[in-house]
Amino acid sequence: MPLTLDQTYLTRSSFKPDIFKGKVVFVTGGAGSICRVQVEAMVLLGANAAIIGRNQLKTESTAKEIESLRSDAKVLGIGNVDVRDVQSLKRAVQLTVEQLGKIDYLIAGAAGNFLSDFNNLSSNAFKSVISIDLLGSFNTVKACYEQLIKNKGSIIFISATLHYYGIPFQAHVSAAKAGIDALSQALAVELGPLGVKSNCIAPGIIENTEGYDRLIGDNDHKEVTKKIPLQRGGTKEDIANATCFLFSDAGNYINGDIIVVDGGAWQTFQPA
């Protein structure tokens, strides 16, 4: 997959070019479509990064591509890590600290999804998605805990808006994302006094993503966007901007919150 951002991001971005200089971000699902653009933006703004994934080749080649965005950037691609296995995450954390020195920010973005009606959704299928999305997010924080405490770090979980109103064929993901919201809120309260912040970003309909292709499919693009108050689908850059805001000093007092980045869509998609 080609890079989404380039140097022109620095001229149109609201953020100073070096706001993340000396900082390290650890990202699960970092080779996927939304999370990789979050990393691209942070690297352009000075951060080093470790991106974690199941597929070694994809993770390593994505890391190399993102590294090319800044001459002194260091981006590690750590493959063969399954977020369902906390030990493999702990090894990835160890490698990150050895190679990049520390972890300041965490993006728990690894997710699995498919459309399935309840009748055809097996217990194992439900468990798989809960295990990747919810348990995987828990495991990621667990593995990064010492680094987050040591560096007074900041966590962003990738949530959704599916569970605000109930969507058919998405019972598994909706349950997982509701759990992620609850996990983030609990951590915000428990870890806040230790200097660690925890927030969620809930993307709406984001164009040019696997989720968009699967959820929107062949539906008329104009019909879909007409229902969104801002009259357009979201971009991966919209999610990256929200990420940079939350991790930057501008987001310093935001803790336990869910930033919905959906152009106002979920407010309108209520069943009639």
Ligand code: HXC
């Ligand atoms: C019904 C399905 C299914 C489907 C898998 N299963 N796909 N059931 N419809 N389309 C069932 C299997 O039959 C099995 O149950 C169980 O799920 C586990 O399947 P495995 O393939 O063994 O699991 P695993 O290899 O761990 O794969 C996990 C996965 C897979 C979630 C099922 O899709 C995955 O790894 N996805 C990662 C990439 C991905 O999904 N990206 C999308 C992110 S986009 P049985 O009972 O047979 O044992 C996103 C945004 C929203 O999240 C997207 C909206 C659609």
